[in-house]
Amino acid sequence: MGVRKALTGNHAISYAVKLVRPEVIAAYPITPQTSIVEKLSEMVESGELDSKMIRVESEHSALAACYGAALAGARAFTATSSQGLLYMHEVVHWVSRARIPMVMAIVSRTINAPWNIWPDHSDFMDQRDAGWIMAYAMDNQEALDLTVQAFKIGEDPEVYLPVMVGIEGFILGHTTMPVEIPDEELVREWLGPRRQPYVVDGGSPIGVGGLTMPEETEDIFHGIQESMEAAKKVVERVDKEYGRLFGRSYGGLTQCYRCEDADYIAVAMGAWSGDLMEAVNTLRDQGYRIGVVRIRFYRPFPHEEIWRYAGRAKGVIVFDRSISFGGWGPIFTDLVTGLAAYTDKLPALSNIVTGIAGVNITSEDFERLVKRFVEAVEKGGKPVFFEWFKKR
Amino acid sequence: MSQPRPKPPIPYNMRDALLPGDAACSGCPIPMGWKTVHAALGGKVIYVIPACCSSVVVGTSPGHSLNATVVHVPFAAAASVASGIAEALEKRGVTDVHVVAWAGDGGTGDIGLATLSGAVERNNNMIYIMYDNEAYMNTGIQRSSSTPKGAWTTTTPVAGKAEQKKDVAKTMIAHNIPYVATASIAYPHDFYSKLQRAKSIKGFKFIHLHAPCPVGWRFEPQYTVKMARLAVETGLWVLYEYQNGKITLSGPSRPYMDPSKRKPIEEYIKMQGRFRNITQEVLDEVRKSVELNWEWVRKFM
């Protein structure tokens, strides 16, 4: 049994890093991630955390330094948000395409211009094609647990991909919740020694990332896609092992909340999933058979599970906290594509893009939107396919 | 029987530096530089190479021509990846490996300048060698901040570069790092001794290596070494070391402290097609800047 502390999301992630004790941390402060860098600096300087902290001068250098450290055999960690994540974007691709495991926390903040420090999922989603395993937490406990698990998942030879763990800035990042910190020795024993596909540390000479012809390059990239597929089982196994050892299991790639006997499924990712679950409780009391499928891992996308939970449903409503301009919400797009892999008789579908740039969405809003959707389907009509719901 | 004379590192320790058959242009100075680095630093070197000619010179998968570890990195990231490698190796107790960032003038003085300054200010442990062929050669001879005034490049094709050459070594001196040196591929023994000194220091060491490019500067490939020598003999390229606030002039440059000993600048300029359209005005400016640079060197000596 671990120690219980009242921690902000940022500090929960910091304590997860302390448990893992990566050899190298390289991070650059950006609102709303700053307290991670500050907490880790404090832990390192006080001797509480025996890691090397590289106080880099930019996010691009933060991820580049982590890449170098990870190449050289170290566990490496960084954290960032928004503009910082975008600044390191070319390195985000570089790390996954080099198949080097490491972990990064994303404390979500919308993308600018204009300046805006409040949360939505746009910075996280902007990385979705890069080949990183992408997970998102609903509360601070899960943030800690996911950060620890990220090292285990990424270093599995079936996977060998870097992992990013997201939380919303301020909503989780700066909000205090009770968090249990597992036992450090037990965590390290479970993680075991670091594994990676090759290392740069003075052994026989090796070249990394040199000029490669098209066919060979394609093989390398295809390997990422195959590893993404294999990662699904690894995520599930890690979730179960963690449950056995530390007492918390979340369900794998997704969390099913009252969805087993649901006629209607609502899909969401992140902290507001909790508000959605509250709305669903209220609607259940009113007689609606609704459930929530919470996306925990966005990459690899859990289309099998969505089919399993939502295949029989009369309707699926997807809440996206980001938009692909000119298209739809990314979760909705992937979900519908995933369903089409299994059937040509799709359930009624609706995409609500909302809560953008930090607009606050409550469980009452969810209640109203879900109810409107269900009633539209029940009446035999077509629910709104896509709406950017602007709460004013 | 007397002891057999020990084999000198140049050229004996150069022999296993490179595997023949690389993709460098005929007469390229880059492999010349590598041979000296290998002679000085030995077998366990991790080269961190950003986008530049060297990225391609080492050849195509499944092989590379340098007999060492080569880590290819994004254009601006040589100093930052090298920082990460250095810190990780130290943390893991691996102490017998040299981390060498080997980058061109573009990746160092232009796109990579902020990254460089960051690693320098943190005093991360590495030898950073900026080999200077004075343009973005790998992408086809576009101007960089290191291109000298008046030089033709594909992005300064009519009047030649209007701005003067950025002096990155001076920028490093301003950061007050443990060791800064200038070197030239024409003086491998001088470069070798600078590497020997650098490798014994912990922290950030910077070497600015002059590397004339036959293709980009428009001269016959046989003259690569001669061109680099002329740069020193005209006093244009000064070989020095900077440590603890003082500059030590290197042997090969000592004669040229005296302006009357310097070869006329025209000898260097006229041999290069890239200066074909240089105006008399710019030529006079170049001559003046050579003497101004020597004044600066003398101040720190």
Next chain:
Amino acid sequence: MSLEVVSPVHGKLPITKPLKGVAGKTGLWRTERPVVDNGKCTRCFTCETYCPVNVIRVEPETGVSIDLDYCKGCGVCAEVCPVKAISMVPETG
């Protein structure tokens, strides 16, 4: 903390090994070939030091040998030789 290097289950890796001839037999590039007069050669090692393809070997007994499979014919060796023991001749082969 120990480290285990384990091959990936899926996919090829973007790694290379030191290899000779990565750009093929670069001797095919040249239009001129170095010819050495080992009688004139003083075994000063200058040509070997500067050769950018690392194909020159100077041995005290035998003098200069050049691996013509990879020599690009740049002419640096001929230019730096202090006694002009190397000359560049048109490549006809």
